Amino acid sequence: MKKALVAIDQSQNSQSLISYAFRFAEKNSIERLDFIHVVTRIDLTIPGYVDYPPHYNEDSIRQSFLNMIEKGMRESGASATPFEFVLATGTPYEEILRMAEKNKYELILIGHRGLSNLERFFIGSVAAKVVRHAPCNILVHLPKETEEPAKT
Template sequence: MKILIPVDGSAFALKALEKAIDMAKKEGAEITVMSVALEFQDVEEIPISYLDKFKDKAIRAVDQAKEIVEKAGLKAKTRVEQGASPADNIVTFAAEEKFDLIVMGHRGLTGLDKFLVGSVAGRVVAHAPCSVLVVR
């Protein structure tokens, strides 16, 4: 069994990660943690330093999640991507790598990020090629 856990550093993502770790231990599943840094299309005025902050945040979220998985005695693969729609990146990666399950938090970041991406969990549930467990 292959489990994909999208993370963004939020408490909701960490709760989903803990659930996925429990499942992976019981099933002997392979874990991959993923984060998507926002990428703005058709916007010319955004400074590179601002975009780098999104990428750095995604890398930190994945590193934190990997550390938690390893402390639980499991191994984790990692993936960081950039995209205008994190949900689309998650769904595409899940299909390409043939994941059996996506485990994610019901909410992620708020404020500007939420305004820009909408409900990531909702879009993933609607379009995922595999089962999705949304953790509250």
């Protein structure tokens, strides 16, 4: 069985990645997609970083991601590939790698958040760490720019 792991967060890039993953699965005969989001509970004040309070509502977060996945499946225009969603807690790249190794995926799809050089220096890129240590092939998704630059 060909299966792929898709690492997502709540960014617009992840919404694009979800749609891409369903199209990719259809074109490449992937039989199942597993989506993972990792909740971190560290206090960082980096712009754009999504952190959850110590007593986050797991059901609410899970439903939010299921809604994102279902929206991405509809927007993809691809036939419905079976999927599962896993909500994990820990360090994102470690949990993604742990799941990839445990379930022996053929591929990991992950988005690129576009951190600045300074942010990447201090906290690193989850995608870069996954690429560096992955037990399987990796596809790093860079969404296409859909907006034209403003005319001056």
